[in-house]
Amino acid sequence: MSARHSDAPQRVVAAAAEMLATYGLNASSVREVAKRAQAPFGSTYHHFPGGKQQVLAEATTLAGTKVDALLDTCLQGAAHEGLHLFLAAWRERLIRSDFHVGCPVLAAAVEEPIDDAPDDARRAAAEVFARWEARLTEALARGGRSPEQANGIATMIIASIEGAVAMSRATRDIGPFDRVAAQLVSLVADR
Structure with missing residues:
Protein backbone atom coordinates (compact mmCIF):
# COMPACT_ATOMS: atom_id res chain seq x y z
CA MET A 1 0.00 0.00 0.00
CA SER A 2 1.37 3.40 -0.93
CA ALA A 3 2.03 6.09 1.65
CA ARG A 4 -0.66 8.19 -0.04
CA HIS A 5 -3.31 5.55 0.73
CA SER A 6 -2.03 4.76 4.21
CA ASP A 7 -2.42 8.34 5.38
CA ALA A 8 -5.86 8.77 3.79
CA PRO A 9 -7.75 8.67 7.13
CA GLN A 10 -5.55 11.45 8.54
CA ARG A 11 -6.02 13.53 5.38
CA VAL A 12 -9.78 13.02 5.55
CA VAL A 13 -9.94 14.17 9.18
CA ALA A 14 -7.74 17.20 8.45
CA ALA A 15 -9.87 18.15 5.42
CA ALA A 16 -13.02 17.76 7.51
CA ALA A 17 -11.59 20.12 10.16
CA GLU A 18 -10.90 22.70 7.45
CA MET A 19 -14.41 22.32 6.05
CA LEU A 20 -15.93 22.66 9.52
CA ALA A 21 -13.97 25.86 10.06
CA THR A 22 -15.11 27.34 6.77
CA TYR A 23 -18.52 25.88 5.95
CA GLY A 24 -19.88 24.42 9.17
CA LEU A 25 -21.18 21.03 10.19
CA ASN A 26 -24.06 20.43 7.82
CA ALA A 27 -22.26 21.71 4.73
CA SER A 28 -19.37 19.30 5.28
CA SER A 29 -20.26 16.22 3.26
CA VAL A 30 -18.16 13.07 3.32
CA ARG A 31 -17.95 13.16 -0.49
CA GLU A 32 -16.54 16.71 -0.50
CA VAL A 33 -14.21 15.96 2.42
CA ALA A 34 -12.82 12.89 0.58
CA LYS A 35 -12.37 14.97 -2.57
CA ARG A 36 -10.49 17.71 -0.71
CA ALA A 37 -8.37 15.09 1.05
CA GLN A 38 -7.62 13.40 -2.27
CA ALA A 39 -8.76 10.16 -0.69
CA PRO A 40 -10.83 7.44 -2.33
CA PHE A 41 -14.48 8.06 -1.47
CA GLY A 42 -15.24 4.34 -1.27
CA SER A 43 -12.61 3.73 1.38
CA THR A 44 -13.89 6.58 3.53
CA TYR A 45 -16.67 4.48 4.99
CA HIS A 46 -14.20 1.64 5.49
CA HIS A 47 -12.05 3.87 7.70
CA PHE A 48 -15.02 5.67 9.23
CA PRO A 49 -17.86 3.17 9.65
CA GLY A 50 -19.74 5.80 11.67
CA GLY A 51 -19.95 7.92 8.54
CA LYS A 52 -20.10 11.67 8.49
CA GLN A 53 -20.62 12.04 12.23
CA GLN A 54 -17.53 9.98 13.00
CA VAL A 55 -15.43 11.98 10.52
CA LEU A 56 -16.65 15.29 11.94
CA ALA A 57 -16.20 14.17 15.55
CA GLU A 58 -12.61 13.15 14.80
CA ALA A 59 -12.07 16.44 12.93
CA THR A 60 -13.38 18.37 15.92
CA THR A 61 -11.05 16.48 18.23
CA LEU A 62 -8.09 17.04 15.90
CA ALA A 63 -8.77 20.78 15.66
CA GLY A 64 -9.21 20.98 19.42
CA THR A 65 -5.96 19.14 20.03
CA LYS A 66 -4.07 21.54 17.77
CA VAL A 67 -5.49 24.55 19.59
CA ASP A 68 -4.77 22.93 22.94
CA ALA A 69 -1.14 22.44 21.92
CA LEU A 70 -0.95 26.10 20.87
CA LEU A 71 -2.48 27.16 24.18
CA ASP A 72 0.02 24.98 26.04
CA THR A 73 2.91 26.62 24.21
CA CYS A 74 1.55 30.14 24.64
CA LEU A 75 0.75 29.71 28.33
CA GLN A 76 4.23 28.57 29.43
CA GLY A 77 4.92 32.01 30.87
CA ALA A 78 2.59 34.57 32.40
CA ALA A 79 -1.07 34.03 31.56
CA HIS A 80 -1.65 37.50 30.10
CA GLU A 81 1.40 37.20 27.85
CA GLY A 82 0.32 33.75 26.71
CA LEU A 83 -3.21 34.94 26.07
CA HIS A 84 -1.82 37.84 24.02
CA LEU A 85 0.19 35.37 21.88
CA PHE A 86 -2.81 33.09 21.43
CA LEU A 87 -5.05 35.99 20.42
CA ALA A 88 -2.42 37.20 17.95
CA ALA A 89 -2.44 33.78 16.29
CA TRP A 90 -6.24 33.87 16.01
CA ARG A 91 -6.12 37.42 14.65
CA GLU A 92 -3.67 36.37 11.96
CA ARG A 93 -5.85 33.37 11.03
CA LEU A 94 -8.89 35.60 10.57
CA ALA A 130 -13.49 21.35 28.67
CA ARG A 131 -9.79 20.74 27.87
CA TRP A 132 -9.27 24.36 26.82
CA GLU A 133 -11.05 25.55 29.93
CA ALA A 134 -8.85 23.35 32.13
CA ARG A 135 -5.68 24.57 30.37
CA LEU A 136 -6.64 28.23 30.88
CA THR A 137 -7.83 27.63 34.46
CA GLU A 138 -4.49 26.06 35.32
CA ALA A 139 -2.55 28.99 33.83
CA LEU A 140 -4.68 31.57 35.62
CA ALA A 141 -4.39 29.69 38.93
CA ARG A 142 -0.58 29.61 38.54
CA GLY A 143 -0.82 33.39 38.26
CA GLY A 144 -2.47 33.63 41.68
CA ARG A 145 -6.19 33.43 40.95
CA SER A 146 -8.38 31.23 43.12
CA PRO A 147 -9.56 28.03 41.40
CA GLU A 148 -13.13 29.35 41.17
CA GLN A 149 -12.06 32.73 39.81
CA ALA A 150 -9.61 31.12 37.37
CA ASN A 151 -12.31 28.77 36.08
CA GLY A 152 -14.81 31.59 35.62
CA ILE A 153 -12.31 33.71 33.73
CA ALA A 154 -11.27 30.72 31.59
CA THR A 155 -14.89 30.14 30.59
CA MET A 156 -15.29 33.82 29.76
CA ILE A 157 -12.11 33.82 27.65
CA ILE A 158 -13.27 30.90 25.53
CA ALA A 159 -16.79 32.27 25.09
CA SER A 160 -15.44 35.74 24.29
CA ILE A 161 -12.92 34.54 21.71
CA GLU A 162 -15.49 32.32 20.00
CA GLY A 163 -17.99 35.18 19.90
CA ALA A 164 -15.40 37.67 18.66
CA VAL A 165 -14.36 35.30 15.87
CA ALA A 166 -17.99 34.90 14.82
CA MET A 167 -18.61 38.66 14.91
CA SER A 168 -15.49 39.42 12.88
CA ARG A 169 -16.44 36.80 10.32
CA ALA A 170 -19.95 38.22 10.05
CA THR A 171 -18.77 41.81 9.63
CA ARG A 172 -15.59 40.95 7.69
CA ASP A 173 -13.86 43.33 10.08
CA ILE A 174 -11.17 42.68 12.68
CA GLY A 175 -12.56 45.41 14.95
CA PRO A 176 -14.82 43.22 17.11
CA PHE A 177 -12.01 40.73 17.63
CA ASP A 178 -9.48 43.44 18.51
CA ARG A 179 -11.82 45.05 21.03
CA VAL A 180 -12.56 41.75 22.76
CA ALA A 181 -8.88 40.75 22.71
CA ALA A 182 -7.84 44.04 24.35
CA GLN A 183 -10.42 43.58 27.12
CA LEU A 184 -9.39 39.97 27.77
CA VAL A 185 -5.67 40.74 27.96
CA SER A 186 -6.39 43.68 30.25
CA LEU A 187 -8.58 41.54 32.52
CA VAL A 188 -5.99 38.78 32.78
CA ALA A 189 -3.13 41.25 33.32
CA ASP A 190 -5.01 42.96 36.18
CA ARG A 191 -3.43 41.01 38.99
Whole structure:
Protein backbone atom coordinates (compact mmCIF):
# COMPACT_ATOMS: atom_id res chain seq x y z
CA MET A 1 0.00 0.00 0.00
CA SER A 2 1.37 3.40 -0.93
CA ALA A 3 2.03 6.09 1.65
CA ARG A 4 -0.66 8.19 -0.04
CA HIS A 5 -3.31 5.55 0.73
CA SER A 6 -2.03 4.76 4.21
CA ASP A 7 -2.42 8.34 5.38
CA ALA A 8 -5.86 8.77 3.79
CA PRO A 9 -7.75 8.67 7.13
CA GLN A 10 -5.55 11.45 8.54
CA ARG A 11 -6.02 13.53 5.38
CA VAL A 12 -9.78 13.02 5.55
CA VAL A 13 -9.94 14.17 9.18
CA ALA A 14 -7.74 17.20 8.45
CA ALA A 15 -9.87 18.15 5.42
CA ALA A 16 -13.02 17.76 7.51
CA ALA A 17 -11.59 20.12 10.16
CA GLU A 18 -10.90 22.70 7.45
CA MET A 19 -14.41 22.32 6.05
CA LEU A 20 -15.93 22.66 9.52
CA ALA A 21 -13.97 25.86 10.06
CA THR A 22 -15.11 27.34 6.77
CA TYR A 23 -18.52 25.88 5.95
CA GLY A 24 -19.88 24.42 9.17
CA LEU A 25 -21.18 21.03 10.19
CA ASN A 26 -24.06 20.43 7.82
CA ALA A 27 -22.26 21.71 4.73
CA SER A 28 -19.37 19.30 5.28
CA SER A 29 -20.26 16.22 3.26
CA VAL A 30 -18.16 13.07 3.32
CA ARG A 31 -17.95 13.16 -0.49
CA GLU A 32 -16.54 16.71 -0.50
CA VAL A 33 -14.21 15.96 2.42
CA ALA A 34 -12.82 12.89 0.58
CA LYS A 35 -12.37 14.97 -2.57
CA ARG A 36 -10.49 17.71 -0.71
CA ALA A 37 -8.37 15.09 1.05
CA GLN A 38 -7.62 13.40 -2.27
CA ALA A 39 -8.76 10.16 -0.69
CA PRO A 40 -10.83 7.44 -2.33
CA PHE A 41 -14.48 8.06 -1.47
CA GLY A 42 -15.24 4.34 -1.27
CA SER A 43 -12.61 3.73 1.38
CA THR A 44 -13.89 6.58 3.53
CA TYR A 45 -16.67 4.48 4.99
CA HIS A 46 -14.20 1.64 5.49
CA HIS A 47 -12.05 3.87 7.70
CA PHE A 48 -15.02 5.67 9.23
CA PRO A 49 -17.86 3.17 9.65
CA GLY A 50 -19.74 5.80 11.67
CA GLY A 51 -19.95 7.92 8.54
CA LYS A 52 -20.10 11.67 8.49
CA GLN A 53 -20.62 12.04 12.23
CA GLN A 54 -17.53 9.98 13.00
CA VAL A 55 -15.43 11.98 10.52
CA LEU A 56 -16.65 15.29 11.94
CA ALA A 57 -16.20 14.17 15.55
CA GLU A 58 -12.61 13.15 14.80
CA ALA A 59 -12.07 16.44 12.93
CA THR A 60 -13.38 18.37 15.92
CA THR A 61 -11.05 16.48 18.23
CA LEU A 62 -8.09 17.04 15.90
CA ALA A 63 -8.77 20.78 15.66
CA GLY A 64 -9.21 20.98 19.42
CA THR A 65 -5.96 19.14 20.03
CA LYS A 66 -4.07 21.54 17.77
CA VAL A 67 -5.49 24.55 19.59
CA ASP A 68 -4.77 22.93 22.94
CA ALA A 69 -1.14 22.44 21.92
CA LEU A 70 -0.95 26.10 20.87
CA LEU A 71 -2.48 27.16 24.18
CA ASP A 72 0.02 24.98 26.04
CA THR A 73 2.91 26.62 24.21
CA CYS A 74 1.55 30.14 24.64
CA LEU A 75 0.75 29.71 28.33
CA GLN A 76 4.23 28.57 29.43
CA GLY A 77 4.92 32.01 30.87
CA ALA A 78 2.59 34.57 32.40
CA ALA A 79 -1.07 34.03 31.56
CA HIS A 80 -1.65 37.50 30.10
CA GLU A 81 1.40 37.20 27.85
CA GLY A 82 0.32 33.75 26.71
CA LEU A 83 -3.21 34.94 26.07
CA HIS A 84 -1.82 37.84 24.02
CA LEU A 85 0.19 35.37 21.88
CA PHE A 86 -2.81 33.09 21.43
CA LEU A 87 -5.05 35.99 20.42
CA ALA A 88 -2.42 37.20 17.95
CA ALA A 89 -2.44 33.78 16.29
CA TRP A 90 -6.24 33.87 16.01
CA ARG A 91 -6.12 37.42 14.65
CA GLU A 92 -3.67 36.37 11.96
CA ARG A 93 -5.85 33.37 11.03
CA LEU A 94 -8.89 35.60 10.57
CA ILE A 95 -7.06 38.16 8.46
CA ARG A 96 -5.13 35.60 6.40
CA SER A 97 -8.38 33.83 5.48
CA ASP A 98 -10.12 37.14 4.75
CA PHE A 99 -12.56 36.22 7.53
CA HIS A 100 -13.67 33.00 5.82
CA VAL A 101 -12.25 30.60 8.42
CA GLY A 102 -13.63 30.32 11.92
CA CYS A 103 -13.37 27.77 14.68
CA PRO A 104 -14.30 24.21 13.68
CA VAL A 105 -15.02 23.36 17.31
CA LEU A 106 -17.63 26.11 17.52
CA ALA A 107 -19.20 24.92 14.27
CA ALA A 108 -19.48 21.41 15.69
CA ALA A 109 -20.93 22.77 18.93
CA VAL A 110 -23.67 24.99 17.56
CA GLU A 111 -25.05 23.11 14.57
CA GLU A 112 -27.47 20.25 14.98
CA PRO A 113 -27.11 17.45 12.43
CA ILE A 114 -29.91 17.77 9.88
CA ASP A 115 -30.13 14.07 9.23
CA ASP A 116 -31.15 12.84 12.71
CA ALA A 117 -27.67 11.39 13.09
CA PRO A 118 -26.01 11.13 16.49
CA ASP A 119 -24.40 14.38 17.52
CA ASP A 120 -20.92 12.94 17.99
CA ALA A 121 -19.31 16.17 16.80
CA ARG A 122 -21.13 18.19 19.47
CA ARG A 123 -19.96 15.78 22.15
CA ALA A 124 -16.41 16.06 20.82
CA ALA A 125 -16.73 19.86 20.94
CA ALA A 126 -17.85 19.71 24.57
CA GLU A 127 -14.78 17.64 25.44
CA VAL A 128 -12.51 20.04 23.58
CA PHE A 129 -13.98 23.09 25.31
CA ALA A 130 -13.49 21.35 28.67
CA ARG A 131 -9.79 20.74 27.87
CA TRP A 132 -9.27 24.36 26.82
CA GLU A 133 -11.05 25.55 29.93
CA ALA A 134 -8.85 23.35 32.13
CA ARG A 135 -5.68 24.57 30.37
CA LEU A 136 -6.64 28.23 30.88
CA THR A 137 -7.83 27.63 34.46
CA GLU A 138 -4.49 26.06 35.32
CA ALA A 139 -2.55 28.99 33.83
CA LEU A 140 -4.68 31.57 35.62
CA ALA A 141 -4.39 29.69 38.93
CA ARG A 142 -0.58 29.61 38.54
CA GLY A 143 -0.82 33.39 38.26
CA GLY A 144 -2.47 33.63 41.68
CA ARG A 145 -6.19 33.43 40.95
CA SER A 146 -8.38 31.23 43.12
CA PRO A 147 -9.56 28.03 41.40
CA GLU A 148 -13.13 29.35 41.17
CA GLN A 149 -12.06 32.73 39.81
CA ALA A 150 -9.61 31.12 37.37
CA ASN A 151 -12.31 28.77 36.08
CA GLY A 152 -14.81 31.59 35.62
CA ILE A 153 -12.31 33.71 33.73
CA ALA A 154 -11.27 30.72 31.59
CA THR A 155 -14.89 30.14 30.59
CA MET A 156 -15.29 33.82 29.76
CA ILE A 157 -12.11 33.82 27.65
CA ILE A 158 -13.27 30.90 25.53
CA ALA A 159 -16.79 32.27 25.09
CA SER A 160 -15.44 35.74 24.29
CA ILE A 161 -12.92 34.54 21.71
CA GLU A 162 -15.49 32.32 20.00
CA GLY A 163 -17.99 35.18 19.90
CA ALA A 164 -15.40 37.67 18.66
CA VAL A 165 -14.36 35.30 15.87
CA ALA A 166 -17.99 34.90 14.82
CA MET A 167 -18.61 38.66 14.91
CA SER A 168 -15.49 39.42 12.88
CA ARG A 169 -16.44 36.80 10.32
CA ALA A 170 -19.95 38.22 10.05
CA THR A 171 -18.77 41.81 9.63
CA ARG A 172 -15.59 40.95 7.69
CA ASP A 173 -13.86 43.33 10.08
CA ILE A 174 -11.17 42.68 12.68
CA GLY A 175 -12.56 45.41 14.95
CA PRO A 176 -14.82 43.22 17.11
CA PHE A 177 -12.01 40.73 17.63
CA ASP A 178 -9.48 43.44 18.51
CA ARG A 179 -11.82 45.05 21.03
CA VAL A 180 -12.56 41.75 22.76
CA ALA A 181 -8.88 40.75 22.71
CA ALA A 182 -7.84 44.04 24.35
CA GLN A 183 -10.42 43.58 27.12
CA LEU A 184 -9.39 39.97 27.77
CA VAL A 185 -5.67 40.74 27.96
CA SER A 186 -6.39 43.68 30.25
CA LEU A 187 -8.58 41.54 32.52
CA VAL A 188 -5.99 38.78 32.78
CA ALA A 189 -3.13 41.25 33.32
CA ASP A 190 -5.01 42.96 36.18
CA ARG A 191 -3.43 41.01 38.99
